[in-house]
Amino acid sequence: xxxxxxxxICLLTFISYFLNAQAVSIIYFNDAHEIAPxxxxxxxxxxxxxxxxxxxxxxxxNPNTIVVFGGDCAGGTLFGALYHGLPQIKAFNKIPVDxxxxxxxxxxxxxxxxLRLITNSQFEWITSNLVYDDGSSYAGLERYKILSLAGxxxxxxxxxxxxxTTRNAEDVCQLDLINAAEQVLELIEKDNPDVIIAIxxxxxxxxxxxxxxxxxxxxxxxxxxxxxxxxxxxxxDRPIISPCGNIGSVARLDINRESGxxxxxxxxxxxxxxxKSDSDMHVFEKKYQQELEEKLxxxxxxxxxxxxxxxxxxxxxxxxxxxxxxxxxxxYREYFGxxxxxxxxxxxxxxxxxxxxxxxxxxAIIPFGNCICMIELSGEDFLTLLEHGASAVEEKxxxxxxxxxxxxxxxxxxxxxxxxxxxxxxxEPLDVNRVYxxxxxxxxxxxxxxxxxxxxxxxxxxxxxxxxxxxxxxxYLKDRENIQPSLExxxxxxxxxx
Numbered sequence: 072x073x074x075x076x077x078x079x080i081c082l083l084t085f086i087s088y089f090l091n092a093q094a095v096s097i098i099y100f101n102d103a104h105e106i107a108p109x110x111x112x113x114x115x116x117x118x119x120x121x122x123x124x125x126x127x128x129x130x131x132x133n134p135n136t137i138v139v140f141g142g143d144c145a146g147g148t149l150f151g152a153l154y155h156g157l158p159q160i161k162a163f164n165k166i167p168v169d170x171x172x173x174x175x176x177x178x179x180x181x182x183x184x185x186l187r188l189i190t191n192s193q194f195e196w197i198t199s200n201l202v203y204d205d206g207s208s209y210a211g212l213e214r215y216k217i218l219s220l221a222g223x224x225x226x227x228x229x230x231x232x233x234x235x236t237t238r239n240a241e242d243v244c245q246l247d248l249i250n251a252a253e254q255v256l257e258l259i260e261k262d263n264p265d266v267i268i269a270i271x272x273x274x275x276x277x278x279x280x281x282x283x284x285x286x287x288x289x290x291x292x293x294x295x296x297x298x299x300x301x302x303x304x305x306x307x308d309r310p311i312i313s314p315c316g317n318i319g320s321v322a323r324l325d326i327n328r329e330s331g332x333x334x335x336x337x338x339x340x341x342x343x344x345x346x347k348s349d350s351d352m353h354v355f356e357k358k359y360q361q362e363l364e365e366k367l368x369x370x371x372x373x374x375x376x377x378x379x380x381x382x383x384x385x386x387x388x389x390x391x392x393x394x395x396x397x398x399x400x401x402x403y404r405e406y407f408g409x410x411x412x413x414x415x416x417x418x419x420x421x422x423x424x425x426x427x428x429x430x431x432x433x434x435a436i437i438p439f440g441n442c443i444c445m446i447e448l449s450g451e452d453f454l455t456l457l458e459h460g461a462s463a464v465e466e467k468x469x470x471x472x473x474x475x476x477x478x479x480x481x482x483x484x485x486x487x488x489x490x491x492x493x494x495x496x497x498x499e500p501l502d503v504n505r506v507y508x509x510x511x512x513x514x515x516x517x518x519x520x521x522x523x524x525x526x527x528x529x530x531x532x533x534x535x536x537x538x539x540x541x542x543x544x545x546x547y548l549k550d551r552e553n554i555q556p557s558l559e560x561x562x563x564x565x566x567x568x569x
């Protein structure tokens with residue numbers, strides 16, 4: 072009897088080992104604008120030291136683990152503005168990451184900087200839809216990747232959307248995601264993968280379309296939809312997985328082979344104060360935190376009231392006038408003596424508390440390193456600009472325009488491009504035939520957020536001669552001992568349908 076029991080126990084051990092050997096775990100995270108934990112009114116979350124702890128724990132549970140980064144590690148925050156993504160790459164090498172795809176913010180500091188990030192990566196990047204003008208794959212990268220672990224062959228493709236919302240990526244073309252996926256899937260299928268996973272930086276509708284059009288895609292790992300909630304949706308039995316922003320969580324996708332077929336299981340791990348930081352990575356975080364503080368201590372002015380952009384509440388700068396939008400556009404207009412200054416609300420990335428206002432605070436608000444240019448626009452063309460800015464307020468789109476030197480009203484209930492009701496410039500009605508000087512970020516001038524300009528537009532101050540937005544703001548602040556920007560009814564939101 073004991074002999075049979077021993078054989079049975081050995082058999083169970085073998086079966087358990089075999090089943091474990093037939094499972095692959097994929098750890099997925101994205102939106103790594105910071106390497107240290109973020110602490111704000113939404114709580115404490117993130118940090119590469121805690122991420123390392125989770126990754127090590129999963130690998131201990133299942134050595135057959137693939138770590139995937141979904142993009143966005145360069146711009147978008149103060150840390151990104153100063154370091155342009157390189158510390159994140161160093162951290163990813165230590166975790167280590169196995170495979171990465173791009174988010175548009177990985178290009179916020181230009182193609183040359185992005186290529187530097189790739190060069191310093193000890194892991195592979197892929198892109199299925201970013202190409203050069205001649206159609207060749209961006210940076211010579213593979214369009215897909217096949218990884219084989221535990222007898223399971225997994226094909227990955229990487230799709231990046233919204234490249235029009237970044238800057239200095241004019242040498243890179245974004246192919247249509249659906250068309251690119253169709254082409255790349257034909258290539259992947261020649262390698263006979265068991266499972267196909269798409270890594271995407273796009274919206275839910277496009278992800279849903281991908282799964283509906285391509286039944287062979289088994290799962291989608293996508294960008295964050297929330298700072299605090301991990302979103303997992305299903306189209307049939309195929310998941311769309313979206314971890315929290317700022318490494319607020321990581322997702323785990325387990326792929327199992329059972330009786331010749333495959334099944335998957337999704338779970339998520341919060342990256343919060345309950346997770347113990349890896350000691351070596353914690354030292355790495357602290358090094359950069361201390362360096363950051365030393366660089367940014369200089370006081371620029373004193374805020375007599377807080378600056379409110381609605382970053383973690385109603386995203387106010389994306390649909391109505393804000394005092395922070397007034398401050399920024401006032402600084403741009405004053406710098407050039409322009410008739411008008413505008414700024415896309417999506418370019419405002421932080422609020423600021425009342426009190427001492429430092430370089431750190433300024434960079435947190437405008438971290439992208441845009442240049443402030445000046446152009447001439449007819450009143451008619453300026454009206455078109457305002458219409459585009461108000462065309463997607465229901466989506467809280469970043470194209471909404473904060474303004475100085477002018478006022479406008481709009482009705483969000485009217486059809487897009489028919490929403491602007493009234494415009495004044497310098498307390499006078501807009502003259503559609505008059506030419507106005509307009510100060511604006513080069514991001515808008517280059518066509519970011521879908522803005523369009525005539526080819527023969529007169530540029531008074533081009534990007535090559537333009538100051539950085541942070542320089543303009545610092546000058547404005549240093550000229551004033553105290554700052555107390557207020558709401559002045561520069562933008563009025565009408566109610567009703569008419």
